[in-house]
Amino acid sequence: MTELAITARGLGKRYRRLTRQRHDSVRDIIGASVAGMFASNKVREAKREREMFWALKDADFDIERGENVGIIGLNGAGKSTLLKILSRITTPTTGTAQINGRLGALLEVGTGFHHELTGRENVYLYGSILGMTRQEVAAKYDAIVDFSEIEEFIDTPVKRYSSGMYVRLAFAVAAHLDPDILLLDEVLAVGDFAFQRKCMNFARELERKGATILFVSHNMFSIKTMCQRVIYLKKGQIVFDGPTNEGLKLYEDDSRLEDVVWFRDGAEAPIKFTDVVLANERGTPVSVFDFGEPMTVKLRYKVDGRLERPDIRVGFERHDDVACATFSTSSDGVDIPYLEGEGEIELRTPPIKLVSDLYTANIVVRDARATIVAAQIGGHFHVRHPVFTNPAYGLYHEPGEWRLSAAAERRDEVKHGAR
Amino acid sequence: MSVEAYLPRVHSQEVTEIRPDRGWLDLDLGAVWRFRELLVVLMMRDIQVLYKQALLGAGWAILQPVFAVTIFTIVFGYFARMPSEGVPYPLFAFAGVLPWTYFAEAVRRSATGLVTDSELIRKIYFPRLIMPLANVVTPLVDFCIAFFILLILMAFYGMAPSWKFLLVPPLMVVSALLALSIGLWLAPINVRFRDIKHTLPFMIQIWMYASPIVYPLSMVPEQWQWAYSLNPMVGVIEGFRWAVFNQGEPNFMALGMSGVIILVLLVSGLIFFRRMERSFADVI
Numbered sequence: 001m002t003e004l005a006i007t008a009r010g011l012g013k014r015y016r017r018l019t020r021q022r023h024d025s026v027r028d029i030i031g032a033s034v035a036g037m038f039a040s041n042k043v044r045e046a047k048r049e050r051e052m053f054w055a056l057k058d059a060d061f062d063i064e065r066g067e068n069v070g071i072i073g074l075n076g077a078g079k080s081t082l083l084k085i086l087s088r089i090t091t092p093t094t095g096t097a098q099i100n101g102r103l104g105a106l107l108e109v110g111t112g113f114h115h116e117l118t119g120r121e122n123v124y125l126y127g128s129i130l131g132m133t134r135q136e137v138a139a140k141y142d143a144i145v146d147f148s149e150i151e152e153f154i155d156t157p158v159k160r161y162s163s164g165m166y167v168r169l170a171f172a173v174a175a176h177l178d179p180d181i182l183l184l185d186e187v188l189a190v191g192d193f194a195f196q197r198k199c200m201n202f203a204r205e206l207e208r209k210g211a212t213i214l215f216v217s218h219n220m221f222s223i224k225t226m227c228q229r230v231i232y233l234k235k236g237q238i239v240f241d242g243p244t245n246e247g248l249k250l251y252e253d254d255s256r257l258e259d260v261v262w263f264r265d266g267a268e269a270p271i272k273f274t275d276v277v278l279a280n281e282r283g284t285p286v287s288v289f290d291f292g293e294p295m296t297v298k299l300r301y302k303v304d305g306r307l308e309r310p311d312i313r314v315g316f317e318r319h320d321d322v323a324c325a326t327f328s329t330s331s332d333g334v335d336i337p338y339l340e341g342e343g344e345i346e347l348r349t350p351p352i353k354l355v356s357d358l359y360t361a362n363i364v365v366r367d368a369r370a371t372i373v374a375a376q377i378g379g380h381f382h383v384r385h386p387v388f389t390n391p392a393y394g395l396y397h398e399p400g401e402w403r404l405s406a407a408a409e410r411r412d413e414v415k416h417g418a419r
Numbered sequence: 420m421s422v423e424a425y426l427p428r429v430h431s432q433e434v435t436e437i438r439p440d441r442g443w444l445d446l447d448l449g450a451v452w453r454f455r456e457l458l459v460v461l462m463m464r465d466i467q468v469l470y471k472q473a474l475l476g477a478g479w480a481i482l483q484p485v486f487a488v489t490i491f492t493i494v495f496g497y498f499a500r501m502p503s504e505g506v507p508y509p510l511f512a513f514a515g516v517l518p519w520t521y522f523a524e525a526v527r528r529s530a531t532g533l534v535t536d537s538e539l540i541r542k543i544y545f546p547r548l549i550m551p552l553a554n555v556v557t558p559l560v561d562f563c564i565a566f567f568i569l570l571i572l573m574a575f576y577g578m579a580p581s582w583k584f585l586l587v588p589p590l591m592v593v594s595a596l597l598a599l600s601i602g603l604w605l606a607p608i609n610v611r612f613r614d615i616k617h618t619l620p621f622m623i624q625i626w627m628y629a630s631p632i633v634y635p636l637s638m639v640p641e642q643w644q645w646a647y648s649l650n651p652m653v654g655v656i657e658g659f660r661w662a663v664f665n666q667g668e669p670n671f672m673a674l675g676m677s678g679v680i681i682l683v684l685l686v687s688g689l690i691f692f693r694r695m696e697r698s699f700a701d702v703i
Contacts, residue, residue, distance in 0.1 A: 085437065087544050088435070088437060089541070089542065089543065090697070090698075091438075091439055091440075092438070094439060096436065096437060096438045097436075097437040098436055098437070099433075099434070099435040102433050105544065107542045107543075111538050111539060111541075112539050112542075112543060116467075117464065121464075124460065125460055125464050129457065129543055157471075180431055
C-alpha cells in the first residue's frame with residue numbers, strides 16, 4: 001500500500017498550434033491534403049514539427065497523501081493542461097501517471113448545470129457529473145442546500161438565478177464531493193467575501209481530513225495560506241518543485257522581461273528594454289503593492305539607431321488579460337523628440353486603486369506613425385486590498401460617499417447622516 | 420460538526436492509471452458500467468428538459484407524427500393511391516412513421532450530442548460513450564407517447580392487437596442499436612467537423628424515402644429487394660408493421676440483413692469512437 005496520492009512520470013502533452021491552416025471544414029482539409037501530397041517527406045516533417053508545440057513536457061513528480069500543492073505559472077505555462085491530464089479529460093502524449101484514491105476535479109464551477117432545471121434537480125445532476133452516487137447526493141442534500149444559502153429558490157429553474165446564486169449552489173455541491181484527491185482550478189475565487197471565507201474553511205476542513213489538494217491559482221495569497229509546496233511551471237516544464245516561499249519568490253523574480261505573446265514581429269525591434277524595475281515610493285523593488293500605494297516603474301532601454309517621436313506606454317493587465325490602465329507619454333503630455341543609444345525612463349504612477357489580484361506591467365512603444373515597434377512584458381505584481389480580495393468586487397475601487405435618509409419617525413436618529 | 424469529520428480519512432482503494440495510448444480493441448466498457456449512474460442522470464435530464472417551456476408540452480410528441488401521417492395520407496394514400504397491404508393507409512403510414520421518427524431523432528441526437536454538451540466534454544471526465552447512449556434513449560419517450568395514438572387509431576379502424584405486440588420492444592432495441600452505431604460514427608466526426616450537423620437533415624430525409632414508410636416493401640421490384648434490404652431500417656419497419664398488424668409473413672431476409680449490418684456498424688463504431696474519444700476535449 002503506497003503512501004503516494006499521485007505519481008507522474010514524463011507526462012507530456014503536445015498540441016497542434018492554432019495557425020491559419022486550421023481546418024474547420026471538410027473542404028479545407030481536402031484542399032490542404034492535396035497540397036500536402038505534392039510536398040516532399042522532409043518538408044512535411046518540418047511543417048509538422050512547426051505546427052506542434054508542447055503544452056506540457058517531461059513532468060515528473062510525486063505527491064504524498066495529505067499534501068497540498070500549489071501549481072503556479074503564467075498563462076499558457078501548462079497548469080490547466082496538467083490538471084486536465086490528471087483528471088483524465090484529455091490523454092497525455094507521453095508519460096504515465098498513477099492516481100491512488102478517488103479523484104475529484106473542479107476545473108470550473110457549475111459546468112453541467114442545466115438552465116431549464118430547478119436548483120434541486122441540478123443538485124442531483126451536478127453531483128452525478130462530479131462523480132457522486134445518487135444515494136450520496138441524497139444523503140448530503142440538506143447540507144448542500146444549507147451551505148448554498150439559497151433554500152427559498154431551490155425549486156426555481158436556475159436560469160432565473162443571479163450569477164452569484166448559481167455559483168453558490170454549484171460550489172455547495174462541489175464542496176460536498178469529499179474526494180481523496182481534489183484538483184482545484186482557481187474556483188475558490190467566487191462569491192462574496194463571507195461565502196469565500198466559507199469556501200476556504202471547507203478546503204481547510206478537507207485538508208484536515210487528510211485529503212490531497214492540487215491547487216492552481218494566480219492568487220499568491222491563497223497559495224500561501226493553503227499550500228506548503230508549489231510546483232512552478234514555465235513554458236510547459238517544471239522549473240521548481242519545493243517550499244512555497246522559495247517557489248513564489250522564483251516565480252516573481254522570473255520572467256520579468258519577455259516579449260508579449262501577441263508581439264512576434266520577425267524583425268528586430270528598434271528599441272529593447274534591458275531592465276524593468278517595479279518599485280515602491282522609496283525606490284525599493286517590490287512585487288506586492290498595497291492598495292493606494294503609488295508605483296515607480298524604471299525602464300532601461302537600448303535603441304538601435306534613432307527612434308523618432310516615440311510614444312512609450314506602460315499598461316497594467318490583470319492575469320486574465322483584462323487591460324486595467326495605461327500610462328502613455330504622449331497622452332500624459334510628455335514629448336520625446338527622439339531616443340538614441342541607452343538610457344533610463346522613470347514613470348511614477350498615481351496611487352494604485354486596483355483590487356487584490358495578480359497584474360502584469362506591459363511596455364509598448366509606438367513610433368511616429370503610431371505603429372507598434374516593441375512590446376514587452378515588464379514584470380508581474382500583486383496588489384493587496386484589505387477587503388476586496390477577488391474579481392467579484394470588480395477591478396477598481398475608490399471609496400464612495402454615502403448618505404442615508406430614513407423614514408420620517410426615525411429621522412432624528414440618523415440626523416448626522418443627512419445634510 | 421459531525422463526529423466523522425474528526426475521524427482519519429479512509430482512502431478509497433481506487434487506482435487510476437493514466438497513459439497515452441490504448442490498444443485498438445480496448446473498449447473499456449467496464450468504465451461505462453461504473454458510470455451507469457451518470458448515464459441514468461443524463462437520460463433523466465434530457466427527458467426532463469424535453470418539453471420544458473413549450474406550450475403544448477408532450478403534445479408535440481403526438482402532433483409531429485400525426486401531421487406527417489396526415490400529409491402522407493393525402494399525398495400518397497389519396498392522390499397517388501399507394502397500396503398499403505390491406506391495412507387502411509393512415510394506419511399503414513403511422514406504423515412506418517412511428518419507428519422512423521424515433522430512429523431519425525435518435526441519430527440526430529447521438530450525432531450532435533457531444534457538441535451540444537461540449538462544456539461537459541471540456542471540463543469533466545466521464546466515459547464519452549455515455550453521451551450517445553443517453554441520446555438514443557431519450558426519444559423513446561416520444562415513441563411511447565405516440566404509440567398510444569397508434570393504439571387508438573387501431574381501435575378506431577377496428578383492429579385488435581395480437582401477441583405479436585410483444586415483439587415491439589425488441590424491435591425498438593434493434594433500431595436503438597442501429598441509431599447508436601450510426602451515432603458512434605458520426606459523433607466523433609461532428610466533434611471535428613461541424614459539417615455533419617448541416618448534412619444530417621437531408622441525409623435523414625433521403626434515408627426516409629429509401630425506407631418502406633410511405634410505400635410497402637412489395638412495391639420494390641423483386642430482383643432488387645435484396646439490395647433494398649441493405650438498408651437496415653427496412654427490416655425494422657417491416658418487422659414493426661408485421662408485429663403490430665399481425666398480417667403477412669415476417670421478412671426474415673430483411674431482418675437478418677439488418678442484424679448483420681447493425682452488428683458490423685456497432686462494433687466498428689465502438690472501436691472508432693474509443694479511438695477518437697481521446698482527443699475530444701482538445702478539438703471540440
